[in-house]
Amino acid sequence: MESIRIAVNGRTDIGQVREENEDSIHWHADPEHPFAYVIIADGMGGYSGGATASRIATETLQSRLDNLLEHTFLSCSPEQQQLMLRAALIEAIDAANEQILLAKSTHPQFAQMGTTLVVAVVWQSFLVVAHLGDSRAYLWNHYGLQRLTRDHSLxxxxxxxxxxxxxxxxxxxxxxxxxxxxxVSSRAAPNISSWKLTENALLMLCSDGVTEYLDDHAIERILATHRPALECVYKFIDDANRMGGRDNISAGILEFSIQPEVVVTENVNSITVRPQKDDVTVRKEQR
Structure with a gap:
């Protein structure tokens, strides 16, 4: 079988103007299984409110995703695991929405708070992305850049x-x-899409503190040329700050790579390498 390697990195920065960082980010790669995720939330709602909302969102999703790889999940078929992952993500987003609404009801100073959310999760070669608001997810491979989310904005x-x-x-x-x-309402309404990854790729997630300054062409240029790839997050932060940094700035990178199978034949001075498949994304599901 082909060997899957996943590595992640992330960073958030207050920017050049704001007095508080209302963005929140979590990322994780499991050391034993091909499982990783990046979560970014961009809070809103006044002093401390936005930071509280984004923290609740990322911590709630982190808790649910960190508990996913238990015996029942690991013993299921790949198709069942994909359904379980999507269901866990939906449940986590609903729980985060409820927790934010509860905090608003018990703390009047947070009455206007809310948060965007974008999360990308990879299990084996299965990718699922969920989002609300204008925080984005992109995929880059040798075919170029693809935006995986469409902003929920006017x-x-x-x-x-x-x-x-x-x-x-x-x-x-x-x-x-x-x-x-x-x-902001009793029912969260995220867009959730899923794909099967069949080749090496970079996933990039960010808050609008990045995309306010860097368009898709600039993002593609950085992902295509800046190496090591995981250090692109620092480049995105530095460029946004250099161009004004009017907002908080967050970026996460998930590096997905498939290593070809290597079959070693004993007593023969050669090896056989199975080439990688040349096809790309083969399935997309929309909620």
């Missing part, structure tokens, strides 16, 4: 309807107005 709706170009949206004074978030 300017994205205007782009979709032809009222704005992407370039105009970048300069719009309503570019930070989002249409979905955690902690």
């Amino acid at each position: 300017v994205q709706e205007m782009i979709d309807s032809g009222q704005l170009t992407p370039e105009q949206a970048q300069e719009s004074n309503i570019r930070n107005h989002i249409t979905r978030a955690l902690g």
